[in-house]
Amino acid sequence: MRISFGDKVFQSFNYVVLILIACSSLFPLVHLIALSISSSAAIETGKVNLWPVGFNLDTFNLLVKGTPLVKSFLNSVEITVVGVALCMASTILAAYPLSRPQFYARRFFTLMMIFTMIFTGGVIPTFLVIQGLGLVNSYWALWLSSLVSTYNMLILRTYFENIPSEIDDAARMDGCGETRLLLRIILPVSMPVLATLTLFYGVAFWNVFMSMLIYINDTDKHNLTVLVQQMIQSQSVLQQSMMVQPDEQVHVVEEGIKAAGVLVMIAPMLLVYPFLQRYFVKGVMLGSVKG
Template sequence: MRASNGDKIFYIINYIVLALIACSSLFPLLHLIALSISSSSAIETGKVNLWPIGFSWETFNVLIKGTPLIRSFSNSALITFVGVTLSLVTTIMAAYPLSRPNFYARRFFTLSMIFTMIFTGGIIPTFLVIQNLGLVNSYWALWLPGLVSTYNMLLLRTYFENIPTEIDDAARMDGCSEVRLLLQVVLPISMPVLATLTLFYGVAYWNIFMSMLIYINDTDKHNLTVLVQQMIQSQSVLQQTMMVQPDDQVHVVEEGIKAAGVIVMITPMLVVYPFLQKYFVKGVMLGSVKG
């Protein structure tokens, strides 16, 4: 079916708007990359825009030597890996029984969890609970409060509900138990939505910030997000970083250090996303459309 002139105009406008939105997201990233690998003289004279000038890795060299970058990166990786694993397991354990029509009081438990999306205890009561549990200055204070995202649980529950009941019946006729049904039948065909939830949880744990400042007092346990924030806002931290110069003839400017720190922080998510992107749209849509 040929598109009408009105449809063509509509498509053209859509393409233009989407292109502008894409450029508005891409240009700041390209500018940061250019700043992080450009020479200091080019940055100071304002010549760097979207393309690096005077290619140099000295900014990253100073960043690694002058800050606890490796330690903070390791902390972020640990928090993300353990947090995503725990959250996925508990989300599956919550979503699967709530998706079974024969589960007693599933409506009550579902509404109870939805209630937490609207009303929360607040920062102070949550801190008092964490403090009384003895979890202050422990990564468990980051993992336990947000162990299950209600939105992610509902997404996964709806996906489980859309799985044809004939699959469950055939597995039970073969003598499959409920646990084996979940592990060997339901989860393998739910990879799209599980990959989507992995991305959601991964981004949340990697970028965790306020909870880190509230609950973690030991600076050696701080993650990469806190380190980059301190570099951007704290002049003393930035000056201490710039004191570590690899060579007297090499000069590194503040803008380059800040840009390099941001690039290091966002690179892992940029690397992981392409591997999960093919599941992203499919995982979200299959869990939200019935029929």
């Protein structure tokens, strides 16, 4: 098909606009990296833009020694790994029966779950329930309060419904039960949507903030998100991070420490996303509502 001159101009304009948008999106991240690995003198004089000036890692060294960064990072990893595992298992176990046409009253249960997307109990009733269960100051308060996302469940249920029924019939003719059918047939062909939902849950648990402040009172159990927020807003945390041994005294500025903390917080998601990105669009589209 021949492309007209007007179409070429339009496509070129689109490419230019998209490149500009991409550059504007990358600029804060690149500037953050440059701040975190530049010298304090360069940061104070405003010489750091896109490229680091006076390369050094003193900020990261001070951040590790002067703040509970490692502990908070491990807490975030524990919250994310266990939370994603529990949520994915619960979402699969909820979506699979609701996708089977032979499941009795599946429409009723689906509507009841959709109802929770419109009306919720609110923060105070939820906190009273968590407190009544004795889960305050426990990570189970975070995991159980967000065990199944109705939105994610609907995506997965619709994907399961789109799997040809002939696959189920062939498996049952070979003597395959429901459990084996789910584990050996359904889940392997559903990897795109499973990877997408894993990313959804992973980002949500890694960035959990408000629930952490509401349910977790022990500061030793706080995650990386809370620590970085305290570093940005609390001067006392920054001053504490600068109190190192005299023989290790280095000159750092607050902007460098804040940039390093934010970079450590977002780095894991940036590293994981490229491996799941190829599943992202495909998983959401295949799990969308039938047209």
